[in-house]
Amino acid sequence: LVSQWKEIYDSGRPHEEQFPGRWSSLVGMERMVVLRCFRPDKLVPAVQHYRDSSCCSPLVFILSSGSDPTAGLLKFADDLGMGGGRTQTISLGQGQGPIAARMIETALRDGTWVVLQNCHLATSWMPTLEKICEETITPENTHPDFRLWLTSYPSDRFPVSILQNGVKMTNEPPKGLRANLLRSYLSDPISDPAFFTGSSQQEAWQKLLFGLCFFHALVQERRTFGPLGWNIPYEFNESDLRISMRQIQMFLDEYEEIPLEALTYLTGECNYGGRVTDDKDRRLLISLLSTFYCQELIQQHQYRVCEGGDTYYIPPHGPYESYVEYIRSLPITAEPGVYGLHSNADITKDNQETNQLLDGVLLTLPRQTGGGAKSPQEVVDELAEDIMVKLPCDFDLETVMIKYPVMYQESMNTVLRQELIRFNRLTQVVRSSLVNIRKALKGQVVMSAELEDVFNSMLVGKVPALWAAKSYPSLKPLGSYISDLLARLHFLQEWIDNGPPVVFWLSGFYFTQSFLTGVSQNFARKYTIPIDYISFQYQVMGARPEDGAYVRGLFLEGARWDRERGVLAESLPKILFDPLPIIWLQPAQSSASQQHSVYQCPVYKTSARRGTLSTTGHSTNYILTIHLPSDQPHKHWINRGVACLCQLNH
Incomplete structure (x- = not known):
C-alpha cells in the first residue's frame, strides 16, 4: 500500500490518480x-476538476475582462449529452426578461x-x-437534469440570495508566456507593417x-x-516594452555596429530598471537581459x-506571419526552466495558490457551532491557557548584566542584553x-x-497583529x-546559563544584524582594524x-x-528547501576576502524576501550576502532565484 501511495505522491498529476485500497x-x-x-500544491487543480451541483442551485459564472465562458460551456453541454436543442441561451437586456x-x-x-x-445588463x-429561484425552482417542480446557468460581471444589483445558494465560478483570461508573446505581436506597434x-x-x-518581447514576457510571468x-512584484507594462522597441530601432538606424552596452543600460537600468x-x-x-542583448542572438541561427x-529559440528572419505562427506553436504552459528556475518552482507557486485559496475559505468560517463541537470561545480559551503555561517568565536583566557586563573586548555581551530586552517586550505583549x-x-x-482581532486570529491559527507589531518577522501559522x-x-536561556554557544543559531536572533556587528566588532578591536574595512x-x-x-539554522x-563536493547544486525533485551545514563567519579585511567561483547568496529572515528600510538603516528582511562555492556561472543561480532563509513558513 505504501508503494502505491508513493507512486501517487511522485505523479505529476496526483489529483487525477486513483487512490489505493479503501480510499x-x-x-x-x-x-x-x-x-x-500529501500534495497541497495540487489542491487548486483538484478544485477546478470538482463538479458538484443540483437542479435547484443556479450556476453563476463571474466574468472577468478578456474571458467568455460560453464556448466552453456549450462544449461541456455536448460532452454530457445536453447539446443542441437541450441547451437554450439568451443574452439579457431590454425586453428579454419575460x-x-x-x-x-x-x-x-x-x-x-x-x-x-x-x-x-438586466438589473431591473x-x-x-430572484423570485423564480426561490419560489419556482423547487425540488418538487424541477426535473433532476435541469440546470440554470448565469453569467454576470460583478454588480451590486445582483441578488445576494442567488449568490449564496448558487455555485460560483470564474473563467480567467489566458495567461502565460505564449499568451504574453502573442499579445505583444498582435498589438500596436509590432502589428503595424511599416514599423515591423x-x-x-x-x-x-x-x-x-x-x-x-520574450524578455518582456519573462519578467512579467516570473511574478x-x-x-x-x-x-517585489513590479508592474512592468506595455509602455516599458514600446519605448525599448523604439530605442532598438533608433540605434540600429543610426549606428552600423549595434551598441549593445548602451541598449542594455537603457532597457535594463532605465526603462525596466x-x-x-x-x-x-x-x-x-x-542577468535575464544579458541572455537577449548579446552578439550570439544576432549571429547564431535559432539562438x-x-x-x-x-x-x-529566436525564429529565423522571415515575414511577420512566420513569427506569429511560431508563437502559436509554443506550449500553452511553459516549464519553470524557461524562466531560469528549477522545476521545483512550480510546487512553490502551486503551494502559494493553495494557501491563498484556503485563507479565503477561512475568512468564511462561521463563528457559531452546533451539536457537540466546542464553541469558538472554548477553543480560544483553551489555546490561550496552553500558550500561557508554556511561556517562560521574563528574563532577569539585572542578573544578566552582572554575569555578562558591558566589556570592550566582548561585544557579544551587549548583543545578548539587547536581544533579551526585545524578547521581553514581545513576551509581555503576548502574555498580557x-x-x-x-x-x-x-x-x-x-x-x-x-482583543477581538486577537480572538479571530487565534481561532483560525494566525499570529495576531498585536503580537506581530512587536515581533521578529515571521510567516509561520x-x-x-x-x-x-x-x-x-x-536558545537565549542556554546562553545565559552556559555562556556563549560554540555554534550560534543565526535564525534565533530577533535583530540578526546586531549579532553580525558584534562579531565584526570583536575582530576589529582584537586586531585594531577599523570596522568599516572588515567583511x-x-x-x-x-x-x-x-x-x-560558527552559525547554523539557514535553509x-x-x-x-552538495555535501560531497562542497558546492551549490541543483535541488532534488520535490525538495524545496535544503538545510545548510554549519557556516564559519570569518571576519577579514575587505581586500583579503575577495573570492572567485562563488555565488553571492542573499540571506533573508523569511521567505517573503521583500522588506522595508528600518530606522536603524537595516532592511526588515534582508540580513547579509554570503559567498557559497559554485561550479556554475554566477548568472545561473541568479536566474534560479537562489537565496538563504532563516526560517520556513511551517
Missing part, C-alpha cells in the same frame, strides 16, 4: 481533504439547460429572477525585437512564482533563449493579551477591537510561531573558532548544498 471510494470534498495532506422566464418554465419540465448571459429584472519592416538592419532588428521570481527598487532584483533583471530543450482575552471571554473586561518563539527563548569570509564546514563565529531555497 478509492472517496469523492468530492473528502478526496480533496486527503490530497491536501422570454427568459418562459425558457426557465419549459426547461424545468423537460430537464434541459438554460443559459442567461450578461445578467448585469433581477428581483423577478522599418529598419535599415532588418535581420538584426527582427531578432532583437523578438528577444525583447507568478512569488519571491522566487522577484522579491527604473521600476526596480531592490538591488537583488536589479541584479536579476540585468536558444533558455537552458535545455530546443522549443524556445492572553490574560485579557480570557478575562474578556468570561465577561470580566470589555472585548475591545484589539500560530502553532509553529509559538514553537519557534519558545525555541528562541530556550566576512564564508566557509561551510568543530571547537570554537579563534575569530568570528537554501532554489538550490541545495
Whole structure:
C-alpha cells in the first residue's frame, strides 16, 4: 500500500490518480481533504476538476475582462449529452426578461439547460429572477437534469440570495508566456507593417525585437512564482516594452555596429530598471537581459533563449506571419526552466495558490457551532491557557548584566542584553493579551477591537497583529510561531546559563544584524582594524573558532548544498528547501576576502524576501550576502532565484 501511495505522491498529476485500497471510494470534498495532506500544491487543480451541483442551485459564472465562458460551456453541454436543442441561451437586456422566464418554465419540465448571459445588463429584472429561484425552482417542480446557468460581471444589483445558494465560478483570461508573446505581436506597434519592416538592419532588428518581447514576457510571468521570481512584484507594462522597441530601432538606424552596452543600460537600468527598487532584483533583471542583448542572438541561427530543450529559440528572419505562427506553436504552459528556475518552482507557486485559496475559505468560517463541537470561545480559551503555561517568565536583566557586563573586548555581551530586552517586550505583549482575552471571554473586561482581532486570529491559527507589531518577522501559522518563539527563548536561556554557544543559531536572533556587528566588532578591536574595512569570509564546514563565529539554522531555497563536493547544486525533485551545514563567519579585511567561483547568496529572515528600510538603516528582511562555492556561472543561480532563509513558513 505504501508503494502505491508513493507512486501517487511522485505523479505529476496526483489529483487525477486513483487512490489505493479503501480510499478509492472517496469523492468530492473528502478526496480533496486527503490530497491536501500529501500534495497541497495540487489542491487548486483538484478544485477546478470538482463538479458538484443540483437542479435547484443556479450556476453563476463571474466574468472577468478578456474571458467568455460560453464556448466552453456549450462544449461541456455536448460532452454530457445536453447539446443542441437541450441547451437554450439568451443574452439579457431590454425586453428579454419575460422570454427568459418562459425558457426557465419549459426547461424545468423537460430537464434541459438554460443559459442567461450578461445578467448585469438586466438589473431591473433581477428581483423577478430572484423570485423564480426561490419560489419556482423547487425540488418538487424541477426535473433532476435541469440546470440554470448565469453569467454576470460583478454588480451590486445582483441578488445576494442567488449568490449564496448558487455555485460560483470564474473563467480567467489566458495567461502565460505564449499568451504574453502573442499579445505583444498582435498589438500596436509590432502589428503595424511599416514599423515591423522599418529598419535599415532588418535581420538584426527582427531578432532583437523578438528577444525583447520574450524578455518582456519573462519578467512579467516570473511574478507568478512569488519571491522566487522577484522579491517585489513590479508592474512592468506595455509602455516599458514600446519605448525599448523604439530605442532598438533608433540605434540600429543610426549606428552600423549595434551598441549593445548602451541598449542594455537603457532597457535594463532605465526603462525596466527604473521600476526596480531592490538591488537583488536589479541584479536579476540585468542577468535575464544579458541572455537577449548579446552578439550570439544576432549571429547564431535559432539562438536558444533558455537552458535545455530546443522549443524556445529566436525564429529565423522571415515575414511577420512566420513569427506569429511560431508563437502559436509554443506550449500553452511553459516549464519553470524557461524562466531560469528549477522545476521545483512550480510546487512553490502551486503551494502559494493553495494557501491563498484556503485563507479565503477561512475568512468564511462561521463563528457559531452546533451539536457537540466546542464553541469558538472554548477553543480560544483553551489555546490561550496552553500558550500561557508554556511561556517562560521574563528574563532577569539585572542578573544578566552582572554575569555578562558591558566589556570592550566582548561585544557579544551587549548583543545578548539587547536581544533579551526585545524578547521581553514581545513576551509581555503576548502574555498580557492572553490574560485579557480570557478575562474578556468570561465577561470580566470589555472585548475591545484589539482583543477581538486577537480572538479571530487565534481561532483560525494566525499570529495576531498585536503580537506581530512587536515581533521578529515571521510567516509561520500560530502553532509553529509559538514553537519557534519558545525555541528562541530556550536558545537565549542556554546562553545565559552556559555562556556563549560554540555554534550560534543565526535564525534565533530577533535583530540578526546586531549579532553580525558584534562579531565584526570583536575582530576589529582584537586586531585594531577599523570596522568599516572588515567583511566576512564564508566557509561551510568543530571547537570554537579563534575569530568570528560558527552559525547554523539557514535553509537554501532554489538550490541545495552538495555535501560531497562542497558546492551549490541543483535541488532534488520535490525538495524545496535544503538545510545548510554549519557556516564559519570569518571576519577579514575587505581586500583579503575577495573570492572567485562563488555565488553571492542573499540571506533573508523569511521567505517573503521583500522588506522595508528600518530606522536603524537595516532592511526588515534582508540580513547579509554570503559567498557559497559554485561550479556554475554566477548568472545561473541568479536566474534560479537562489537565496538563504532563516526560517520556513511551517
